[in-house]
Amino acid sequence: MSRCLALGQLLAMLPVSQACVARAMGISPAGLSKIINYQQWPVRADAKQLKSKAEQALSDAGATKAQLKGIWKPVVTDDAVPRDEEEYWEPEMLSEQAKQFFKFSRDPFQNEISAEGDVFLNRQNRQLLEEITTAASAGSMLAVIGECGSGKTILKHLFLHRMAQNNPDLVVIEPRRIDRKKITAEGLSSAICRKLQLNCAGMNGEERDAKIEDALIESAENGHRHVLIIDEAHDLPRDVIKLIKRVWELTSGFQRVMGVVLIGQPELRHKLGGDYVREFSLRCAQYHVAPLAFDIPAYVQHKFKRVGMDVSSIFEEDALKAIRGKCLLLRKLGINSAQGDEMEDRSYPLKVNSVVIRALNIAAAIHESKVTEQLMLQEV
Numbered sequence: 007m008s009r010c011l012a013l014g015q016l017l018a019m020l021p022v023s024q025a026c027v028a029r030a031m032g033i034s035p036a037g038l039s040k041i042i043n044y045q046q047w048p049v050r051a052d053a054k055q056l057k058s059k060a061e062q063a064l065s066d067a068g069a070t071k072a073q074l075k076g077i078w079k080p081v082v083t084d085d086a087v088p089r090d091e092e093e094y095w096e097p098e099m100l101s102e103q104a105k106q107f108f109k110f111s112r113d114p115f116q117n118e119i120s121a122e123g124d125v126f127l128n129r130q131n132r133q134l135l136e137e138i139t140t141a142a143s144a145g146s147m148l149a150v151i152g153e154c155g156s157g158k159t160i161l162k163h164l165f166l167h168r169m170a171q172n173n174p175d176l177v178v179i180e181p182r183r184i185d186r187k188k189i190t191a192e193g194l195s196s197a198i199c200r201k202l203q204l205n206c207a208g209m210n211g212e213e214r215d216a217k218i219e220d221a222l223i224e225s226a227e228n229g230h231r232h233v234l235i236i237d238e239a240h241d242l243p244r245d246v247i248k249l250i251k252r253v254w255e256l257t258s259g260f261q262r263v264m265g266v267v268l269i270g271q272p273e274l275r276h277k278l279g280g281d282y283v284r285e286f287s288l289r290c291a292q293y294h295v296a297p298l299a300f301d302i303p304a305y306v307q308h309k310f311k312r313v314g315m316d317v318s319s320i321f322e323e324d325a326l327k328a329i330r331g332k333c334l335l336l337r338k339l340g341i342n343s344a345q346g347d348e349m350e351d352r353s354y355p356l357k358v359n360s361v362v363i364r365a366l367n368i369a370a371a372i373h374e375s376k377v378t379e380q381l382m383l384q385e386v
Contacts, residue, residue, distance in 0.1 A: 013077040014042040021276050022067035030063035031056050104370035114309040115359040126308045128301045138165050142233035145262025150269045152295030155356025177232045186241035226263040233265040240270035251286040297353040302329050324379035332361045
């Protein structure tokens with residue numbers, strides 16, 4: 007038995023993960039676990055603001071006002087609420103001391119993507135690019151789902167770059183509304199009109215939609231392909247997701263005139279799992295971005311090589327392999343759970359970058375010319 011915040015019980019009832027709520031609060035899943043299980047709040051954070059952000063995320067997930075009442079009060083539990091235990095530290099930049107000590111000309115992890123060659127591509131990433139290309143060319147629907155920092159947006163930019171270079175007949179349509187939660191049917195129509203250079207001023211909704219339909223079909227018959235790409239799609243209203251499916255159904259003969267690619271965080275998977283959008287979900291393939299896992303050494307080597315550095319001169323081979331252990335999340339499901347505790351691999355690029363930067367900063371601070379496995383395990 008233990009005393010945890012009632013928030014933990016509410017999380018177990020709602021279709022939203024602890025990681026999603028933590029992300030909305032701006033803290034790590036481990037940080038939220040400490041709040042729920044031990045009432046330990048981050049020292050530098052404003053608890054009132056964190057509570058407000060958490061309540062908004064829970065409300066968006068379907069929590070009622072009655073359910074939100076009292077979630078910050080401790081209750082006696084039987085440890086059935088999952089706990090995430092992950093070593094956590096504040097994100098940090100590569101220090102000037104580390105840059106000088108290891109003779110970096112520039113930070114290999116800061117604003118490092120300026121050309122196609124800067125993007126690290128493993129087998130999973132290449133397959134993902136192929137899936138996006140297929141959705142665009144074949145007029146199918148695809149949802150790319152990945153954690154924050156998994157590299158989704160970088161891969162999207164790489165896809166757009168390659169299409170601009172090699173497939174100029176592909177018309178890419180992207181809504182410009184920054185707040186995805188406020189995208190509407192009119193917003194989607196405006197994005198299509200803007201890209202196809204249609205003047206729909208003064209038209210009612212039916213006239214505008216008819217003009218868009220005719221323009222898409224004519225464009226397809228002239229040899230153009232179209233793809234609607236929406237990043238941060240986990241924030242899309244469900245009504246808009248249903249509308250996207252109706253736009254996707256438009257054909258020229260037997261050929262779809264538009265493919266659809268939605269890119270979002272794991273909340274998108276929950277959103278597509280509901281009955282309300284099942285007509286969309288049944289026709290939309292879902293691709294989950296995998297962690298780097300055993301590709302971590304190759305990833306770090308690639309990053310160092312792009313700034314003219316040899317990773318082997320700074321990291322021992324065993325130290326590179328030890329990075330993955332720093333990216334594992336222990337998910338404790340509780341004594342009453344039918345399943346045992348789970349270990350989740352979170353070795354996504356952003357997390358790996360943080361581990362490597364911390365190792366470099368620590369090594370420089372203690373004047374260690376090489377990062378060893380022992381340093382990784384004991385100091386990082």
